[in-house]
Amino acid sequence: MHSAAVTTEGDRIRWVELPGRDPARVYVHGLGATSPAYFTETAVHPLLAGHRSLLVDLLGHGHSDRPTAFAYTLEDHADALAAALRAARVTAAEVVAHSMGGSVAVVLAARHPELVSRLVLVDANLDPLTPEPGALGSRGIAAYGEEEFVAGGWREVRDRAGELWWSTMRLAGREALHRSAVHLVRGTTPTMREMLLHLAVPRTFLYPETDGPFPGAEAMEAAGVRVVPVPDCGHNIMLDNPEGFARATAEALA
Template sequence: MKHVEVGPDGARMGYVELQGDGPALVYLHGLGSCSVAYFARPATEPGVAGRHVLMLDLLGFGLSDRPASFGYTVTDHADAVARALDALGVTGADVVAHSMGGGIGVALADRRPDLVGRLVLVEPSLHPTPRPIPESFTEQEYVRTGFAVRLDDAGPQWAATMRLADPLAMHRSELGLGASMPVLDDVLLDLPMPRAVIEGGLSGWLADDPRLRAAGIPVHVVPGTGHVMMLDDPAGFARALVAALATAA
């Protein structure tokens, strides 16, 4: 694990780097996750192995710092990722972004298109959705007791990485996916770089999306998997990623 300073207050973003060829393949994880746990296994699969890889942990998650002065909104996260990539000298990256990370990836591509050569979204969060657990707690209450409620609701697989998250970061990040989240659907459609989408076959809410079809954004399905298809079927996810990067070329 390496770290790069992205602020505020000297906060550092943790990342794992794998040396390899081609433009950097940058992974952005979802809410309550961390990149290595979700993406390390697919990164060893044929077609993906051998790439230059950066698996970033968003501020407040995984092995990154947890600055209390950070806002943790989608755009806040996107700007922190941009600072990390700037510090690492990365431009024109292939960005692979899951769930909340998908919204962050769209915001990053919109605000800093020089950093994103191709964008692959994995069941992305693109518009506000109800967030009943964090919305029922004040920030202080969530830190004291609400985070434990959230962990219990998450189930054992998701909770395994959510335990690494800072409760304050969880509360602010999840509220940032609620009513205050910017609507990014049209932003995605208007981005200038090649884009593709991956979804689990058990999800089934993107493959027939008429707006994605009209925009020429292909959707690749990992059969028999759900929202965390990179854990359900790492090899299948890697195959879909290779195909998505090819169709987004």
């Protein structure tokens, strides 16, 4: 376990690090998740093993600190992640990022281009969404006011989340979880999709084949983003089909 202070108040991001060769690979989890739980199996898969690998927990999540004074915008998450990577002496990393982590990774690459040499986005959020009471995921969490969520709304989210997601969501700070969801749903200006289209690094977008054609895939391909369906999985591709995920990721990073 490694850590670095990433705010002026000294709040620390923590990560599990696997030794290996450069370029380093940085794995970033989604909302309410934690990278060691979601990525360890595939980070050590024979197709992906051998690189220095940092399984990073974003601020407010997993093993990292949970400051209540932090805004948890996508830009804030990206800047905090950048501070951790600089402290770890990482440059030109191959970033593999899931869901909200993919949104953060796009912002990271746009704001701190020297830190990212390749992007593999795993069913990442690219567009703003509309909060919806009772919905699963960020839209449902963002439908609460912060005080309402912290005071007890989180219990309703827990009951909808299911055992797998709650096993890591329960580690997240409640303010962190709510603010991260609100800002993920709100998105960025320009949008994450627009930023992605204009990045200069090699980019791959993995999505579940069962979702059907990915919206906007044609424009993404035209901009140089490889859009790759992965069979036999849902949103958590690396957990549902570790072999298919490792194969697609290794091909993206070849």
